[in-house]
Amino acid sequence: MGEAKKKDGVEIVGFACSFCTFKASEMAGSLRMKYPEGVKLVQVPCSSRVDPAFVIKAIFEGADGVFVAGCHPGDCHFIKGNYYTRRKIAALKEMFDAFSMKEKLRLFWVSAAEARRFVEKVTDMHNELKERKNEREKA
Amino acid sequence: MKGRKLKKGDIESALNEFLKGDQHLVLGFEKGENGVSPKIFKGSLDHYSLLNPVFGANAALYLRRLFSKGCQVMLMLRPCEIRAYVELQKLTQIEREDIIAVSIDCPGTISSKDKKGDVPTEADQLTDYFKSSDSMRWACSVCGERRGVVGDAGVRIDRNGNFWVIPYTEKGETLLARMEGESEEVPAEMLIGESKKADKFQVDMETFDKDFEKCTMCMNCRDMCPVCYCIDCVFHGDEYIPKGDALINKILRSGSTKMPQGKELFHLIRMYHVSQTCVGCGACEEACPQGIPLTKYFKGISERLQGMFAYMSGRSFDEAIPYLTFLEDELKDAED
Numbered sequence: 001m002g003e004a005k006k007k008d009g010v011e012i013v014g015f016a017c018s019f020c021t022f023k024a025s026e027m028a029g030s031l032r033m034k035y036p037e038g039v040k041l042v043q044v045p046c047s048s049r050v051d052p053a054f055v056i057k058a059i060f061e062g063a064d065g066v067f068v069a070g071c072h073p074g075d076c077h078f079i080k081g082n083y084y085t086r087r088k089i090a091a092l093k094e095m096f097d098a099f100s101m102k103e104k105l106r107l108f109w110v111s112a113a114e115a116r117r118f119v120e121k122v123t124d125m126h127n128e129l130k131e132r133k134n135e136r137e138k139a
Numbered sequence: 140m141k142g143r144k145l146k147k148g149d150i151e152s153a154l155n156e157f158l159k160g161d162q163h164l165v166l167g168f169e170k171g172e173n174g175v176s177p178k179i180f181k182g183s184l185d186h187y188s189l190l191n192p193v194f195g196a197n198a199a200l201y202l203r204r205l206f207s208k209g210c211q212v213m214l215m216l217r218p219c220e221i222r223a224y225v226e227l228q229k230l231t232q233i234e235r236e237d238i239i240a241v242s243i244d245c246p247g248t249i250s251s252k253d254k255k256g257d258v259p260t261e262a263d264q265l266t267d268y269f270k271s272s273d274s275m276r277w278a279c280s281v282c283g284e285r286r287g288v289v290g291d292a293g294v295r296i297d298r299n300g301n302f303w304v305i306p307y308t309e310k311g312e313t314l315l316a317r318m319e320g321e322s323e324e325v326p327a328e329m330l331i332g333e334s335k336k337a338d339k340f341q342v343d344m345e346t347f348d349k350d351f352e353k354c355t356m357c358m359n360c361r362d363m364c365p366v367c368y369c370i371d372c373v374f375h376g377d378e379y380i381p382k383g384d385a386l387i388n389k390i391l392r393s394g395s396t397k398m399p400q401g402k403e404l405f406h407l408i409r410m411y412h413v414s415q416t417c418v419g420c421g422a423c424e425e426a427c428p429q430g431i432p433l434t435k436y437f438k439g440i441s442e443r444l445q446g447m448f449a450y451m452s453g454r455s456f457d458e459a460i461p462y463l464t465f466l467e468d469e470l471k472d473a474e475d
Binding site: 052053056057060061062073074080083084086087088089090091092093094095098099100101106107108109121125 | 339340341342343344347373379393401403404407408410411412414415439440443444447448461462465466467469470473474475
């Protein structure tokens with residue numbers, strides 16, 4: 001983070017599976033679709049590579065939100081990786097819920113062909129976090 | 140369910156009989172001059188105590204990486220310790236083959252930190268003692284599974300103060316085989332019954348920060364946790380909790396930082412990592428030099444997360460740990 005963060009910016013770290021969601025983001029780029037600039041993607045070989053420790057680290061080192069995105073259940077390149085992701089991230093969400101910060105974590109299923117869906121999901125998350133941040137700053 | 144009613148001295152003589160075998164050991168409790176403490180007996184029992192009213196550490200901690208062949212170990216421990224052993228066995232940290240685990244009904248324990256004077260070691264006196272004083276550890280007072288119903292066999296106490304040995308597996312029968320008498324039907328009502336379910340744990344980060352303000356990051360809680368078994372813990376390197384140059388570089392990059400840094404990181408990551416295996420024994424709180432209410436958090440989170448998969452740590456040898464397995468048709472609402 002060389003330059004100072006924009007004051008109203010919302011930073012989102014996304015863990016994207018290289019076989020589907022990351023491909024979808026590349027496709028969104030080549031189709032000249034726009035998604036918020038605060039979204040930083042981290043390419044992972046499979047969504048199950050994401051240890052929930054990564055998510056917790058991202059949040060406590062300054063990210064406003066984190067999403068984990070992978071292939072639709074059943075479509076995993078490694079056959080069953082995203083079934084494990086689903087269990088792990090669902091449990092992590094429950095834990096975030098217990099700490100009253102449920103909104104900070106999301107789980108998406110986006111296939112390589114769904115560039116539009118990727119943009120929609122990411123923009124939606126960005127807008128909600130931004131709204132919450134503005135409300136907090138007002139109060 | 141069939142079991143055997145015990146007369147005074149039955150357990151001791153059966154264990155002594157067991158100890159006569161070659162390379163046979165018993166991990167149990169010893170009643171010494173300064174109270175009761177865990178002990179591994181070889182040869183014969185002396186000053187044996189069935190119950191231990193003081194909790195210092197979870198004895199399953201000593202069993203990690205026990206793969207010895209040809210040596211038979213009988214565990215005579217509290218239910219929370221046997222449950223931690225079952226979890227470690229599922230995580231392939233212990234070879235089950237040579238271990239006979241016997242869980243003993245637990246009337247509750249007091250903390251080793253506030254042990255003053257004599258605490259009774261007999262079951263009926265101990266229940267009366269806890270009725271008249273509020274010195275029971277918080278972890279024990281909210282413990283939902285103080286019954287000796289886990290492991291290979293259980294020692295239960297009925298409402299009249301009689302002890303019963305109940306085998307749950309074939310291995311458990313070996314303890315019974317060394318005792319005289321006939322098996323009979325076990326009474327349905329026991330002294331220590333099922334406890335009521337606790338409310339869903341809910342907290343916010345402000346309370347968390349307040350509770351963990353005193354944390355010095357000594358990591359004793361991790362070291363004394365029976366199920367936190369990784370040899371190469373993620374917090375050993377500079378990736379999560381940087382030290383020295385890595386720390387200075389990080390601060391130059393991100394700005395002023397309060398020390399010790401990474402408390403939320405450490406406790407939340409550990410909380411998640413042990414969420415499915417935590418038995419709620421409270422050994423972390425016992426080890427904490429600052430008196431942070433760790434059990435409240437770890438037990439609360441683990442109960443919520445285990446509840447999602449209808450799992451309970453240490454309940455049986457056959458249930459797989461939820462993160463290591465999956466069903467294709469589940470958690471339809473996981474996606475946002």
